[in-house]
Amino acid sequence: MIQVFQIVILGLALGGVYALMSSGMTLIFGVMRIVNLAHSAFIVMAAYLAFWLFKAINLDPTLSMAITMPVMFLIGMAYYRILFASRADNPRFVDITVLITFATGLIIEGGLAFIFTGIYRTTTPEYAKTSYTFGPFFIPQSQLYALIISIVLIVGLWLFLRYTRIGNAIRATMQNRNAAQVVGVNVRWISTLSFGIGLAMAGAAGSLLSFVFTFYPAKHVAWIGMILCLVVLGGMGSLVGALVSSFLLATAASFVSFYLGATWAPITFYLALFLILLFRPQGLFGKKVEG
């Protein structure tokens, strides 16, 4: 029984980072209907930025979020403005954006591999090596910090969407793009802003996972599968859904990796993604989305 609780604890601890990774993607899909396949590549990019800051000026990864988040925010706004803003009305928009974002992912992957080589990297602050124990249980210190910061950021994002004027505009755009435009929302600006916010979340996730996981440039393909799974299970565009499905699947994966071996854990995600698409394409909390 103790063992089961321990597995649940470790699963939940990872769930926080997963939720942060998928929150940006679900926001971007919700507002713009863009399946951002480059999301995990941007996360890896942010992780490398955090890694570089850690190596160069010994900046703690939790503090380097103060740099990665604004940087990724600006990159996100520029990326959307340059590539997508003028194409949002194209009927073939969805198919094209999926391929374009994946191409972006490839470019980032190749560029990172060129600059940092394909060696497995991780940042090693002091707290990455120890863990807290309480009674029979333990939790790695790094994962606890990552969990707390992730939850703070996600709750912050939720409050922002809920109680600010811009947040309301973003939610209105999510619900109905045309109607939002009719009532005076500058949809184009809101879309650009949301893309920036989405990538800022990716930046935060990158900083956090730089000390939770090891990463290398090609890692983004494995992560995009996982993030897609979380986002689709939660319902594309639903922040609460992403949070719930992250904790659910992280726990499930930690059970699988305990009983079947760590190499089977990714299969949990991909199989889950497949089954969800099969039986409930709109996810747990999503509305039925066309296309």
Add this chain to the structure above:
Amino acid sequence: MSDISPVNSNEHGAMIKTEKNSPLKPFIIPVLISMLFVVWKYVLSANGILKSPPWMEQWGEAMLILGLGLWFLFLLTPYITRFSKVNKWVKGGLPLLILAVFLVIPLIQIKTGTLNYWLYMLTICFMYIIWSSSWNIIGGYAGYISLGHTVFIAIGAYFAGMIFVFWRISPFITAPVAGIVAMVSGLLFGLIALRTRGSTFIISTIALVLLVAEILDNWKLTGGVNGLAMPMISLEGEIAKIPFYYYMLVIMVLCVLMTYFIQHSKFGLGLRAISQDEIKAEVAGIPTRQYKILAFGLSGMFIGMSGAIYGYSLTYLRPSIFLTVAIGTGIVLNTILGGKGTVSGPVIGAAIMLAVNEFVVSKLGATELNIVVTGLILMLVLLFFPEGIVGSLRNKGTLPTFLDWD
């Protein structure tokens, strides 16, 4: 099934009947004899039922290729005669000339032994053409973007490879079966995944690749991450590539012919209607669901065959060779660059992209930058050139006749 396979219906059915007048009729007996040798060497002798004489050990493989080649040619004759009958010589002249050159190149290699690199590159080129031409059926005509067609390569390669390792039946024999297996798995996957459309469908194909890669990575029977080693082909280095070359060439020709006939059938018309507006197509009486699933299965078939041959030429299978989303994207890029929904587009696109890749590798040497170049070209093509080479030229009305295979 009969109502959803219009490829074989009416007009084309009539064509197949002209087989009686085949100019290759005298070849039937040599074909049968060579097939007999093949069965003797690879099935009976390999399992120790009947001993084969030493000369067969040396020439069995060559016999096999000769036999299969003639056999395929025999099957193809009705189509070849049709090409000439409808006076397509002007249109098909250059492609047929190039095809003739392709047929001759290995003979030069046997004489001089200097064309090994070219044989290898052309084999890869044929393979890319098979992949993108096949993808074109579902992605180009029906408009369903699949990033998961690498799964069919893996299915074909592993199917033929496992049979080769366990029962010693050469992949040259099992390749068509591998194609059928890939097609059936394509139909099954299509049955499930084609209920979704747009971005959801693309996601499900990505999930398929990642899922199959993980399963093969962890499955003890297929060797897992360590891979599956196969015996090498029992030919000398100078001629060892020729069987693969011819086999790939034949599959390529069949594959391109298939897209041609799909383009000119009711089936192809239905697929194009689906890509324009699926709901209207459904209302117009097109069985959209069956058409889509059949298109997905057909697009898997030749990829599976080529996978079996490719796996044998590698002699070593590992999931990470085929099953990455990047390779799947490469197939998509080849097709879109050439022009999706056209017969010649995927052929041109694959050849060009292979040349570009070779150039980048030889100039820069770094695989990382290779990925960047692939990504950049894909992005630029999608942004500024979505119709592809053939499509854009046709829109301008300046498509040269030798590229107009429709």
